[in-house]
Amino acid sequence: MEQMITAVMSLAAIGSGLGVVLGVAARRFAVEGDSRVEEIVAMLPAANCGQCGFPGCEGAAQAIVEGEASPTCCPPGGKVVALAIAGHLGITLGDDDMEEAPKIAVIEDAICIGCTKCYRLCPSDAIVGAMKQLHGVFAEACTGCNQCAEKCPTGAITMQELPATAGTWVMPKPPMAA
Amino acid sequence: MRDVLLAVIGIALVNNVVLVRFLGLCPFMGVSKKIDSAFGMGLATTFVMTLSALAAWVLEHALLLPFDLGYLRILSYIVVIAAVVQFVEMAMRKSTPDLHRVLGIYLPLITTNCAVLGIPLLNAQSALGVGMSVLTGFASGVGFTLVMVLFAGLRERLQLARVPDSFEGAPIAFVTASLLALAFMGFTGLVPAGGV
Known part of the structure; x- marks a missing residue:
């Protein structure tokens, strides 16, 4: 009987202890990512085709938000997506950025x-x-x-x-x- | 130093976790189509194995042995290892995003992979000390990575080979895996008995 209580108590202690630790860690280590990245990801075609040269649409969105890439970097999205992103981020597109239609x-x-x-x-x-x-x-x-x-x-x-x-x-x- | 080297060779090659002990076969077959992802998986597994060997040793000596709770070993190991890996993943995402990008997608996959659980259990069975436990975990991970990369290389070549229709896909992969396992049997006796 006593051993059963020890076993139950110790596992319960481990479980709840680790649960609290993970819960605190989830708050503590929460990555306050740029919310704009997610919004841009939602606007991109999400094909992850890699034509922009970034690892997937998320990589492209990250680069666009950080200003490393132009919103026109997405060939599948074409001008429509580029204009939408530029409008969303308040960037103006250059004249010759994108002449091609999708x-x-x-x-x-x-x-x-x-x-x-x-x-x-x-x-x-x-x-x-x-x-x-x-x-x-x-x-x-x-x-x-x-x-x-x-x-x-x-x-x-x-x-x-x-x-x-x-x-x-x-x-x-x-x-x-x- | 010589002992450490012998132990690493013994664990990584002679008693290879995948091909001799037959643990961790799911990632071995599942994530071995490309060398890049196989290598990432190997690194993540090495990391998790080292960590879980340490966590399991602490658990074993702080709780299971003093209170005579050996029958809870598997259960409590799973809980602790899974929690530690989750914790490390969160901490890694916060502090070193670059490392997280390399290992991150693989970490949740292997939280309680059989190889990750098996190594601490084997450590407990042979009552290793803390240093040796961690070394065993690390060397097993190195052996796992080696086999993953070798096998992924073979499978990349297989893509180009002309395989009979009935053997295409998984069957030829299993044949290849068994040949690789045979090759690893050749390491038996490389380390003198009692060296590991």
């Missing part, structure tokens, strides 16, 4: 052999298809990360400019504005 993958029907390589690579599940079936791209889901185009064995995937829609069109700068 591009998305387009599959050439005649050349696609249905190998599913692109389909398996796609980080945003924007490609549909099955073995030996013609694949297709969801324009809304494609982030233009270019991974599928690199791996396509027949070169059936090309990156083409997204046809302008109400959500992506940006008014061109008047020619005289400085």
Whole structure:
């Protein structure tokens, strides 16, 4: 009986002691990260494609907040995302920062052999298809990360400019504005 | 110094935690597709093993032995090791973000990995002193890292090799692992008996 009490008490003491220590540590060591980083991460395409040269979208967001990278560093996001981020952070974008419209993958029907390589690579599940079936791209889901185009064995995937829609069109700068 | 070196070689190679004791096989198969991640996993495991060997020794000698509670060993080891690793992860995130970026994602994965739990249990079984316990933990981690990196290298090569269809993926990985284990059997006898 006495040993049972010892065992129960000691484990209870260990458990509650460590619980308190961890609880205090969680408060004490809480990292007061820049809340803007999370907000920028939410605005980026979250494909973690690495075209910006940072480790994933979080790395890019960190660099943008710290001023090491321009909001235009994200090719999949394009001008729309860049403008949104710049507006959010109160930065002005340079004139020539981003002329290119965002591009998305387009599959050439005649050349696609249905190998599913692109389909398996796609980080945003924007490609549909099955073995030996013609694949297709969801324009809304494609982030233009270019991974599928690199791996396509027949070169059936090309990156083409997204046809302008109400959500992506940006008014061109008047020619005289400085 | 000679004893320490012999012990490290004995634990890391002759009694390798993965290939001879067959502990920690889940990360061995799971995180060995790329050399980079295998190395990160190895470093994190080494770190956690060293720490847990120390924590377990303290627990053993402060509580379990004096109160004759040996039957609570596994239970209490799991609690203490998991808590210590969590604590270190928090402290690391605060004080050294760079180190946290390297080890951070792996730390929660291995809080009570069987190898991490197994080494303190083996230490307790053979009633090692505190220094030797910590050294055993560290050397086991070094052995684990070595095997992880070797195996990841082999698997990277396997990706390029022509493997029969029925062996592709996990089967060929297991065949490779068993061949690697056979190779490690060759270390038996490297350290004279009684050296470890």
